[in-house]
Amino acid sequence: MSDRLFQLLNDAQHRLDAGFSHLPPNPAPPLDEAASAILHQVADRLQDNYPYAHPLYAGQMLKPPHPIARAAYALAMSVNPNNHALDGGRASSSMEVEAVSALAKMFHLPQHLGHLSSGGTFANLEALWVAGQLTPGKAIAASDQAHYTHSRISSVLGLPFHAVPSDASGRMGLAALEHLLETSNIGTVVVTLGTTAIGSVDPLDQILLLQQRYNFRIHVDAAYGGYFTLAANLTPETRAAFDAIPHADSIVIDPHKHGLQPYGCGSILFRDPAVGRLYKHDSPYTYFSSKDLHLGEISLECSRAGASAVALWATQQLLPYVPGGAFAQGLESSHTAALELYRRLAQSNHFFTPSHPPQLDIVFWAAKAPTPEASSALAQAIFDEAATRDLHLALAKLSTRFFPHDTWKDLSRSNQETTVTCLRSVLMKPEHLLWLDQLWQRLQAAAEKVTVNTPLEPT
Template structure:
């Protein structure tokens, strides 16, 4: 934590404290002599983590919050507001309304109903709950690459769930979807803009076109990829999907992913504010301090951290959601890093890459070998070897159909369920582009070392 950060936080804390200086003194209790030793132990225990904030951590989708988000969150925690009702967080509730409006504006939704949540899972729960109220008993459909939470949520809500096959690029198969819609049993289609496994983007624009023939709701799960609507370097197909967002019925985005926020901070938006009627409920002891809207009146969650809203609002003031701005440039940098890494992998004989480049900022590949099982074993060996050299990647079990059939010997064309263990990298930090040479050097060195004891990998 930098000295500048601590100075800014200290100065802001004094300003906050001055706002309550007219009250009788009520000094905070001393932490006591044991506090220092305890916090030292906490710091030592926290060493047992991967270095998530460092660019050499290029594994799972873990991105450090921006310093201003950390500072604003810490500042708000001295009050610990609860954004369920205005009684528990007047200022933070107002900041949440403004922050959510900024997210809606990013998606070109001037009219909306929405709020922050504890994360994407609960935000998706609310979206599918509302869908179940509007089209009761009808099934939820989502791609086989969609997040597993949709199947679980559907079970919780008592709604049927149907899986739609994906194509070789991980996007929802439109022909399969149309056949399902023809049954008239589908009430809501979940369209994923940025799957958490490979960052694939379902063709929202083409799915919207199917509403000319069939009646169904469209919920966009953009928990991971939503902010890429600001990026100027998407492929035409991906751009078309994002440009269609204004015509969806609901959307989820996670500011605690690309939005530079601490966990947990999700966001749910509905295009039609009238769905607020489904939230209506009575409370015998809240909602009386003001006739203005209390956020608990449009949320399934009750207590919610007001500090999350404060942190998001502060970050938006520093880094507004404008195309070409600093925030958008950070997203573009991550995508450029993914494209750069994909190009290096494709040119190397050590690795097998999918035929299509990354759709967002997630790259996956597997070592070159004679069979998927051999590639899988090598992937695990390289994963361990890179970690020894402080490069941390991730592993993922993915369908072999994401790769060309000629990559392995004797792989049956009909074997649609065959999988292979892949190495996977989420290059979501803006600085990943600057560190790509370091990442590649460590990855390549690990592959060379592993290949010396396994002849199934030919030198690059």
Template sequence: MSSPDDFFALLREAQQQLDAGFASLPSAPSVSLGDDAAAILQQVALRMHDNYPYGHPLYAGQMLKPPHPIARAAYALAMSVNPNNHALDGGRASSAMELEAVAELARMFGLPQYLGHLSSAGTFANLEALWVSGQIHPGRGIAASDQAHYTHSRISGVLELPFTEIASDDTGRMDLAALEGALKIGNIGTVVATLGTTAVGAVDPLPGIFELQKKYGFRIHADAAYGGYFTLANNLGEEARAAFDLVPMVDSIVIDPHKHGLQPYGCGAILFRDPSVGRFYKHGSPYTYFSSKDLHLGEISLECSRAGASAVALWATQRLLPYTRAGEFARNISTGREAALDFYRRISAEGRLIAPCVTPQLDIVFYAVRSSEGTPEASSALAKRVFDAAAERNLHLALATLPVRFFPANTFSRHADMHVTCLRSVMMKPDHLAWMNEIWQRLEGALTECTR
């Protein structure tokens, strides 16, 4: 799809093919767009100008990756039917496509057997994982790193399960000594290992967590909502690679195809290694399950109505870009980390910036701005100025407040509770590596303006 004209031409042809499948039905009234439709859509287009250019390579702020054109087209096509994947009656074809799409995710992770489904996003997928943990270990708590997504503490509150925050080390990964100290108390039923924290892209030390599991006996849930697709990357560091290689052994794993999977929002997924956990979902409904004896996705999900179009879009994208380690999809994942490593090297050589203690584990880079005062407060204020100056040059970054211990020991005073506001860049688009010189030139211009 090389142009918008090609995109809409292919979508029109596919829509005609879909409509032909219902040609035998008698004519039914169609809903008119209305006389004001054109003007309203023009207003929508104008209102949507009030966004950052999320799909452009000069947007390197938050983790926003544009959906692939095939996903956009398949989603739009499916929406003419508007299937609901809660039950086969509401989404026959899209439910079958969901099962196939989830099987591809399981195959990518090397799961020989599994139970899983798509969800509206990683938050709900994590909720299901921890809910099942609560069913298996009633009353026992959840533990996650202080760099894990805040949703885990919230979910634990919803489930009325105790939550324990585990300190991270200077690399942003879960500290194993701190974890063991918490495990000795004896009330932790599940440890959440984050494979790609949303702040800095850190990968928790899964091999060490498994060693502790042998001693203390707990479930392991991998929150790979952001980093899951890096299992396909060919350029991970040794520690990250070791963690992803153990994913087939975790009890449950979450991944968000609407991040690196090139999907529209919202599309998450939950996979359980033990299919028998489906027993916890068992229920009956007298009005949704009546036309098939086959397994309904609604019988293994806490969510009810879910957009079948999400499954169709993911299925189509997987057919175009299979999850093979030598394929285009995997190469693009690896390119993101290569861009992050390139960016990190440039930061390390730029005297006005402060690189963190360790190289990026995935494709997220964070960095502080060096101030003449040398304090976290001055550095934070300067970072905010650089953020604004970069945006004026159409380079869009992000700000993140992180512990000063993530930076070399001689950078700031290292009080345990001291934080600094940093700049943060997510190099997740396939074009980021090719655009690195342009990105760097604009960042240097912003630095020069703010530090002269």
């Protein structure tokens, strides 16, 4: 944190403390020299990390929380509220209701029931638990590019799971989905708006048309990509999927991904508030301080950090979810950066690019080599060399069908599909667009060094 932010936090802490100044003094345990030494050890240990907050880190989905989120979270931790019940977090529970309402408004939901969670996994669990209660015994279907948590959750819930083959762009295949729906065994279809591997966006608008012909629930897993509903520079195809969100039965979005929040902060929203009846339960001791509906009555998860709600609420006040606003412009910058990186990769002599440009802000590409095996080995070498230049990428094992049919000649002749280890970047920091030249120069230099004496064209 900057000195200025420390000062702002210190001032706010004094203001918070003043609200309890009428109580008898109860000083906190002192932090002495021993504590100082331990904190210095912590600082040293934490240096054993990639520089996640820096623009040269362009690997996994790690976006630094906004300074106001960090400060608000730290401020709330002096109270350490628990948002499971009003007894444990009156102010933070109220702020959570407001923060969740802002998410629902962003998705244009006319009404909703929802709350924050510890992350997308638990939020998805809750959505599929509700789906299982409403369509008992029926299967869950999701794209083969959907997050692996859905198959795990289905197993935990004792529900059958079916993976739907995706197309060459990584989107759920509609013909394959309809074939499954014809069995009448599918109770819920999980539609992913922003897969975590390649950022693909399933065609929600078209899946809604199938829902008119077949009886099933639609759950939107927008844990990663949901905030892109605010972006004005999406393709018409991608825009249509996001515009259809208000018609889904449930939605998951993770503020700790693109929402500039500390981990863990997920969220679940239901279009029909009547699903709240499924949560009905009794507690012998927790809920006597208020007759108002509390968040523990509409959540599977019990104890939850009220500080997460405070941090999200504060961030929303500074950066509201409005089209064309500063928050939306940051998402647009990330998408623009991904498209520009894709364009440069396509013109490079060192790389193969997939058939389709990025739908959001995730870019993947293969090292140019005669076979997928050679390409995979070269990608690993480039990954390692880039890291020595302080450029941190990611590796992903992906299907060769995401690339043009003739990318690897042996595969095109045999019509064979296999996997190839690709290089991958998540350009989720708005400043990635400003740093793109730096990223590109380091990537090119790494590729040039490791491809010495390596054929540049497939044979």
